[in-house]
Amino acid sequence: MRVVKNINNNVSLCIDSQGREVIAFGKGIGFTRPPYEVPLTMIQRTFYNVNQAYLGVIAQIPEEIIDVSTEIVDNANQQLGDRYSANVILTLADHIQFAIKRQHEQVHLKLPLLYEVKHLYPNEMKIGIAALALINNRLSIQLPEEEAASITLHLVDYGNKEINPSSIKEKSKLTKVTEFIETQMNIKIDKTGFNYSRFATHMYYLFERIDTDKNISSENEKMFELLKVQYPKTYDCAIAIKNILNVEFNDEELLYLIIHINRLCSREDCYR
């Protein structure tokens, strides 16, 4: 292995026997002035296909953070099927270093996002939770639980494989249903309002339940019969939406739909 450029005392850019560029880690490997042949026994770890733009980033990150980041990404590749390139180790290490720096300054991700991320990206979140435990344990720090979601979003952001192709389809379904409610209930919904935001989130999870053939089912189901009588117009609207989406759902799903539509019809959120 030929060292062609030193990045810091323990990290160098090398060319391997097949002429490929590789970043090599090894104690003291950067002490000798390149170019020179480094004995393979000195090399502890290598990274192939690293974007050279990240060389500067590598140089300033403590080795134990690189270690932890490598383990996290290795774990992610094992669990999620080789989705991440070596570059992700470095961007993630940079991310972890920044998280540590701000540890005493702020809690940066709010609570509900933690729960949303957990449900939207369950597989990545498992990696994120394990990653947080690893970081806290190995680096003897105590990053808040929210960092697990932050790491998860980093993994989602830098994953190479397609994660959510259905998102566009869902957006158009949401638009269709929203327009229908506006026509049916003779209102104009404020799309920037809180209730619309909750409605959109609800619908998204509903679409997911439809796709996976799951219905919510709890004690609430009984309420439905009462509501049907009390809000006939909203009930009709909910039934029509069920038909538009061309799906079956149980009384409890209809109940939530009625509640959400009623919220959209509140004075603050629409113009009649």
Next chain:
Amino acid sequence: MRVVKNINNNVSLCIDSQGREVIAFGKGIGFTRPPYEVPLTMIQRTFYNVNQAYLGVIAQIPEEIIDVSTEIVDNANQQLGDRYSANVILTLADHIQFAIKRQHEQVHLKLPLLYEVKHLYPNEMKIGIAALALINNRLSIQLPEEEAASITLHLVDYGNKEINPSSIKEKSKLTKVTEFIETQMNIKIDKTGFNYSRFATHMYYLFERIDTDKNISSENEKMFELLKVQYPKTYDCAIAIKNILNVEFNDEELLYLIIHINRLCSREDCYR
């Protein structure tokens, strides 16, 4: 201005007249071999206090992306009170470049997160929405709406100022209420379940409404009287929670609490 190191043809590391390090952008400024004095007329833009680790990142990002990123961060600093350092311009530029690269590969942030982010970080989201419009317009591309949330999260992540000190307090309130429901309803709630996740999100927004003295109010309020009779035990639990939190809320808030508690009591989500 003295150039001490060239980063690429148009970007160099310089020392200014006061001896401070500065990254300078200017057409062809990197053509001459340093050290040399560069005429100030050649310099189009300067960045102070840049972490040198990012020099490699700068070198590989097209100038028009740096331009757009600079404008976004300038805008954010103007709107949010100088929260971001020059380094954020570079991490954001890297982020934008990656978003463009994956544009045809995937939609990376799911729909509900877009809505959550909008409501959790309304001020940062305004910057994110404007940023997306700027990127799409200036770089003649069409990144999806979700990228606005992704950029927002980047700004949240790299902001220096305290954003959410109340998060810890809220987490302990959530724990307290959860434990109370478990005792009162004689159940053990599965904290990893979907219904708990929706409950946690609901409670968080409820805490926020309490803090800002807002109640939800819509047609749904009328439902409450029916539920009170039908679910007396759950109703008692909801009233007790109101007392634990030592707040007032209207019938509609109680209604949602009852519905959520009932969901937590469903067979899939708890052990009796």
